Amino acid sequence: MKVAKFGGSSLSNATQIKKVASIVQNDKNIKTIVVSAPGKRHDDDVKVTDMLIALHASKISGLDTEDALSEILKRYESIIDELAVDRSLLDDFENILRSYLTTIEDDEELLDALKSRGEDFNARLISSYFNSLGVNAKYVSPEEAGIKVTNTPANARLIPGSYENISKLKDYPEDVLVIPGFYGIADNGNIVTFARGGSDITGAIIARGIRAELYENYTDESHIYAAHPGIIDNPYKIEEITYREMRELAYAGFGIFHDEALEPLYQEKIPVMIRDTNAPHIEGTKIVPERDLDPDIPVIGFSCDEGFTSISLHKYLLNKEVGFTRRILQILEDYQISYEHMPSGIDDISIIMRSNQFDNNDSLEKIIDEIDIQLEPEWIEVEEDLSMLFIVGLGMARQVGIVSRVTAALAKEQVNIRMMNQGSTEYSMMFAIKTKDHEPAIKALFKEFF
Ligand SMILES: Nc1ncnc2c1ncn2[C@@H]1O[C@H](COP(=O)(O)OP(=O)(O)O)[C@@H](O)[C@H]1O
Ligand SMILES: N[C@@H](CC(=O)OP(=O)(O)O)C(=O)O
Numbered sequence: 244m245k246v247a248k249f250g251g252s253s254l255s256n257a258t259q260i261k262k263v264a265s266i267v268q269n270d271k272n273i274k275t276i277v278v279s280a281p282g283k284r285h286d287d288d289v290k291v292t293d294m295l296i297a298l299h300a301s302k303i304s305g306l307d308t309e310d311a312l313s314e315i316l317k318r319y320e321s322i323i324d325e326l327a328v329d330r331s332l333l334d335d336f337e338n339i340l341r342s343y344l345t346t347i348e349d350d351e352e353l354l355d356a357l358k359s360r361g362e363d364f365n366a367r368l369i370s371s372y373f374n375s376l377g378v379n380a381k382y383v384s385p386e387e388a389g390i391k392v393t394n395t396p397a398n399a400r401l402i403p404g405s406y407e408n409i410s411k412l413k414d415y416p417e418d419v420l421v422i423p424g425f426y427g428i429a430d431n432g433n434i435v436t437f438a439r440g441g442s443d444i445t446g447a448i449i450a451r452g453i454r455a456e457l458y459e460n461y462t463d464e465s466h467i468y469a470a471h472p473g474i475i476d477n478p479y480k481i482e483e484i485t486y487r488e489m490r491e492l493a494y495a496g497f498g499i500f501h502d503e504a505l506e507p508l509y510q511e512k513i514p515v516m517i518r519d520t521n522a523p524h525i526e527g528t529k530i531v532p533e534r535d536l537d538p539d540i541p542v543i544g545f546s547c548d549e550g551f552t553s554i555s556l557h558k559y560l561l562n563k564e565v566g567f568t569r570r571i572l573q574i575l576e577d578y579q580i581s582y583e584h585m586p587s588g589i590d591d592i593s594i595i596m597r598s599n600q601f602d603n604n605d606s607l608e609k610i611i612d613e614i615d616i617q618l619e620p621e622w623i624e625v626e627e628d629l630s631m632l633f634i635v636g637l638g639m640a641r642q643v644g645i646v647s648r649v650t651a652a653l654a655k656e657q658v659n660i661r662m663m664n665q666g667s668t669e670y671s672m673m674f675a676i677k678t679k680d681h682e683p684a685i686k687a688l689f690k691e692f693f
Contacts, residue, residue, distance in 0.1 A: 244413070245272045246455045248424065248446030251282020251290055252463040253520035254365055257325035263369070264376055266461070266523050267419055273459070275412060275449055277424045278369055279442040280361025281318055291318055291361040292425075292439075299354045302344055312340060319364055326372045336364050351396040355426065356434045358397075362423035362442060370421040381417040385427050388412060390448060392427030392435050399427050399435040401448055401507070409452025422449060443501035447515075451507040458508060458515045460500060465519035465527035467492075467499055469544040469693060474685045479693045481543060483534040488543050488635050491671045495548040495633040500530070534637070541638035541645060542692045547681045551583065551629040552601065553662070554611065555593040556620035562589050567618065574613045578606045584631070584673065586662045593662055595675065598627060629661065630681045632674040634688065640669035649674075652691035656683045 247270075249263050267273050280291040289297075298311040320333055339360060347353040366382050373380035389408020392399035405427075412420060424442025429435050437444045443460060450458035467489075468478035484492075486509045493502035499517065508515060508530075515530035561567055568585075571594060575582060584595040601607040607625070615623060639645045646665070649672065653660060662675040676684055 244274050244453065244455050245270070245457045245459055246275045246277065246446055246450040246453065247273045247459040247461060248277040248442060249279065249520065250442065250460070250462045251279040251292075253282075253461050254278055254280075254369070255282045255284045255288075257322050259520065260322065260326060260369060260372065262520050262523075263461070264373060264378070266520065267373070268376070268378060271418075272456075273419070275420045275422065275453065275455075276369075277422050277442060277446040277449055278362060278366050279424050280365055281322065291315065291365075292358055294318070295357045295361055296354070298340070298344075299350075299357050302353070303350050308344060312337070312344075315340070319368065323368060326368070326375075328368050328371045328375065332364075332368055332371065335367075336360070352433055355396050355436045358436050359423070359426040359434045362425045366421045366423035373419060373421070378419055379417050380419040380421055381415065383412070383415075383420045383422050385423065385445070388422055388449070389452075390427035390445065392429055392437075394429035394431060394433055394435055397436055397438065399429075399437050399441075401427065405448070406452045409449060410454070412449070413453050438501070438503060440498065440501045441503070443504040444507075447504040447507040447513075450513050451511050454511060455513055458513055459518050460515055461518050461520045461523070462499060463519060463521065464499060465517060465522055465525040467497065467517055467528040467544075469542075470685050470689050471496065471546065474682050475689050478689065481528050483529050483531055484543055485531060485534050485637060487670065488637060489530050491633055491635045492544045492546045495546040495631055495673075497544070497546050505530070536638045538638065540636070540692075541642050542634055542636040542688075543638070544636070545632070545634055545685055545688045545692075547630050547632045547676075547685055549630045549678050549681060550598045551595050551631055551675070552598040552607070552625065552627045553593045553595045553629055553675065554614070554623065554625055555591060556614065556618070556623045557591040558618070558620045559590050561592065568592065570617055571614060574610055574617065577613075578610055580606065580610065584662075584664060584675075586664050586675075595629065595631070595662075626661070628678045629675050630678045632676050632681075632684055634672045634674075635670060637670045639672075646672065648691055649688065652687040653684055656680075656687040658684045658687065 282290050294315045301308045301311050343356045370380045370382035391402040391405045424445035426436045466480040470478045486505045490505050512532045517527040582594045582596050658680040664673040
């Protein structure tokens with residue numbers, strides 16, 4: 244039994260949804276599908292999730308919400324009409340959005356409830372379309388499926404007991420279950436979404452819950468490439484990649500598969516296959532627990548994520564000061580800031596954080612002041628335009644000379660390495676570089692290794 248997740252690019256309009264129907268009709272092994280909200284139809288288009296976020300923004304700024312509401316309904320109307328699905332769905336969608344806007348008072352709660360409707364409406368209409376084609380399909384809400392999550396808006400975590408409920412989906416008599424991705428239900432009944440791109444997470448949770456033999460992730464590429472296809476033309480196609488390697492690359496910008504979706508699959512060793520909805524006959528990249536290593540290809544991929552800030556401090560004999568790091572982390576915790584990396588030397592330490600945590604407030608300045616007062620460093624420096632470059636490959640472990648190849652390739656392009664980190668497992672290296680060097684760095688490394 245397989246679980247198939249269809250991303251926003253696979254469901255952006257009626258034509259794409261017809262392709263999805265044909266994939267499901269031609270593969271009797273696909274018993275459960277997880278769907279995203281309609282994505283972009285072309286480069287300048289707006290994803291329905293972003294339209295719902297804009298609707299929320301209008302509401303909380305006290306602006307008129309009618310235009311934003313009608314734009315969203317128009318997206319669904321065009322799909323409903325072209326698929327000849329019952330138009331009464333549209334009235335339901337409008338009523339649901341209006342009732343959320345008038346009854347949910349808490350801003351964060353409202354945002355998650357609105358965002359979740361992108362996938363929820365799509366699941367309802369796709370299930371209805373499948374039935375019109377003679378496929379015995381059923382819309383199953385995350386509530387009915389038993390996806391219970393923490394009440395942490397925009398960052399839901401699955402409550403592990405959920406798997407027992409989800410396993411019951413196997414007993415449904417219908418041929419295909421259609422489940423909206425991207426959200427779950429908290430104990431108090433609130434709708435809580437996963438991080439952006441989180442329909443992949445729902446797909447993984449369902450695949451684990453029903454112990455699927457394969458999780459197919461349908462998108463607009465059949466393969467995961469060794470580098471972002473927006474930077475490298477025709478990059479190397481990865482045939483097989485392990486969960487561990489994918490986790491590192493997805494963390495730092497391989498947006499094709501969500502890094503948080505790997506954990507549920509890893510536990511049960513459920514393989515993932517990336518597939519292209521526009522070319523479903525191609526067997527794409529497989530994400531697997533283990534793979535054979537090719538000694539000629541030590542590196543499997545490079546990714547680079549922008550939007551990091553570092554705070555670096557220097558203090559003589561820092562290494563002898565008991566509790567120094569703990570006190571820095573306490574200050575961050577007081578301001579609800581999480582950190583990503585912490586490279587250190589004998590007398591200095593850097594803390595690297597996602598910059599978006601400092602948006603719309605002055606917490607960065609306050610943290611610096613607090614560190615200055617409490618820890619009395621000799622100097623403290625903030626850098627706000629950093630990117631994290633990851634070089635990943637199980638084949639790098641125990642191979643002499645990889646770092647020198649990386650640094651030589653970066654040096655040739657005048658890319659300055661601000662910090663570096665390599666774990667003891669040796670299959671991933673991280674370099675902090677200036678954001679302006681992102682593209683030259685990826686191009687230089689691709690040329691060196693492929
Ligand atoms: N290394 C990579 N290999 C392939 N695609 C990648 C990679 N890194 C980023 N992408 C991008 O991921 C996109 C697919 O992810 P996404 O837009 O989330 O799809 P969906 O809407 O189907 O969920 C591709 O169009 C591609 O531009
Ligand atoms: N629609 C949500 C969740 C998601 O996974 O979407 P997509 O499959 O288009 O990446 C988002 O945009 O974040």
